[in-house]
Amino acid sequence: MNPLWFLTAIVPIGFSLRWTWWLSDSNGLPVLVYHKIGNPPKGSKLKDLWVSPENFDKQIKWLKRNGYRTLFFSELADMHKKGLPLNGNEVLITFDDGYENNYTYAWPILAENSSKGNIFVVYNTIGKTNVWHNPETEPWINMADEKMLKEMLESGFIEYGSHTMNHPKLEKIPYEDAVWEIRESKKQLESLFGREMCAFAYPYGIGAYNEKIRKAVLDAGYILDFSFKQGKTNWPWEREKHTIDRLFIKGNEGLWDLKLHIKKGKARFF
Ligand SMILES: [Zn+2]
Numbered sequence: 001m002n003p004l005w006f007l008t009a010i011v012p013i014g015f016s017l018r019w020t021w022w023l024s025d026s027n028g029l030p031v032l033v034y035h036k037i038g039n040p041p042k043g044s045k046l047k048d049l050w051v052s053p054e055n056f057d058k059q060i061k062w063l064k065r066n067g068y069r070t071l072f073f074s075e076l077a078d079m080h081k082k083g084l085p086l087n088g089n090e091v092l093i094t095f096d097d098g099y100e101n102n103y104t105y106a107w108p109i110l111a112e113n114s115s116k117g118n119i120f121v122v123y124n125t126i127g128k129t130n131v132w133h134n135p136e137t138e139p140w141i142n143m144a145d146e147k148m149l150k151e152m153l154e155s156g157f158i159e160y161g162s163h164t165m166n167h168p169k170l171e172k173i174p175y176e177d178a179v180w181e182i183r184e185s186k187k188q189l190e191s192l193f194g195r196e197m198c199a200f201a202y203p204y205g206i207g208a209y210n211e212k213i214r215k216a217v218l219d220a221g222y223i224l225d226f227s228f229k230q231g232k233t234n235w236p237w238e239r240e241k242h243t244i245d246r247l248f249i250k251g252n253e254g255l256w257d258l259k260l261h262i263k264k265g266k267a268r269f270f
Contacts, residue, residue: 018268019260026265028232029076031092033246036141037105040251045137048250053105059249059258060113063091068262070116072159073199077223086235091262093117094226094246096163096201097130100142103152111157120163120201120226121149123185123192132167132203146192153193161199162186162222170207178207179216186220198223205229208243232265 035049037056044050051059063070068091076092078084093110095102098121110117125131127145130138144152152158162185164170170178186197200217205228207213217225224244231245247261260267 019256020264020266020269021260023264023266025263026232028234028265029086029090029092029237029244030232030262030265031094031226031244031246032261033226033228033248034093034095034106035097036099036101037095037109038101041139041141043136043139046133048248048252049138050251051249051253052251053109055251055254056106057109058255060093060109060115062255062258064113064115070110072116073118073161073224074159074196077198080223080237080239083236094161094201095119097122097167098126098144098149098163099130100144100148103144103148107152107155107158111155114157116157116159118159118161118199119144119149119152120161120199121189122163122165122167122203123188124165125167126192130167150193153195160189160193160195160197161201161224161226162189162197163201164203167203169204170202170213171210172206175212178213179220182213182216182222183220186222199226200224201226202228202243214243230266 034051037051037053039052040047040050067089069089071090071092093116095106095117098119102119106117125143126149128143129140130143131140133140164181165185166181168181170181189197200222202208208227227243227245229245230248233244237244249258253267257267
């Protein structure tokens with residue numbers, strides 16, 4: 001094959017298909033979802049869930065440099081209640097599960113950059129480990145303990161939402177148990193933090209499109225509920241109709257991907 005032909009034709013076509021720079025910009029609120037900030041330990045087969053502190057720092061600085069305003073759950077819930085519009089520069093930074101590395105790495109980076117983050121906590125694993133993972137594919141690591149969670153909350157850079165009591169697949173357990181996971185976690189977290197828990201994230205995104213389970217979430221009093229589906233949600237948001245989509249920031253993604261996620265609603269075409 002003529003190498004010049006390859007460079008001029010195949011490479012740009014492949015590049016175009018892989019990334020979404022050619023899509024038109026999409027409206028809606030970008031909600032970033034992270035899990036673990038750090039380098040994957042030996043044995044981790046779910047490396048997408050790990051973003052290095054260096055990359056996280058670059059991403060937060062990029063957001064700041066480009067005029068994005070980070071929001072808390074409580075601020076977004078308030079805007080929803082009052083029917084206030086977004087300016088178009090808002091972004092919500094969320095973390096699922098509540099790992100100790102959120103305290104060790106993410107929180108100091110957010111604070112240094114005067115940026116706000118929101119963590120979905122699994123109540124029964126506070127100060128324990130991520131026991132819902134199969135340790136053969138994802139090693140068990142420490143979750144943040146009560147002291148760390150309270151210190152972050154008091155700093156004014158972190159807020160919390162519920163990610164259930166035990167991180168179950170809500171559609172795979174008896175309905176009454178799912179309702180208990182949804183309601184009890186709200187009650188326990190509110191008593192722990194002395195704040196209203198207005199946000200909920202479905203573990204694995206399961207239940208976000210199940211009418212009965214979603215109704216249980218809304219009936220429990222959560223204002224905002226977040227799926228794991230890739231995309232942005234238009235604002236004003238019609239709470240009764242659907243959950244809020246998110247943008248999963250993967251471990252191997254750079255600033256180019258972050259920019260595409262935020263502008264286009266997804267970074268890669270496949
Ligand atoms: Zn989770």
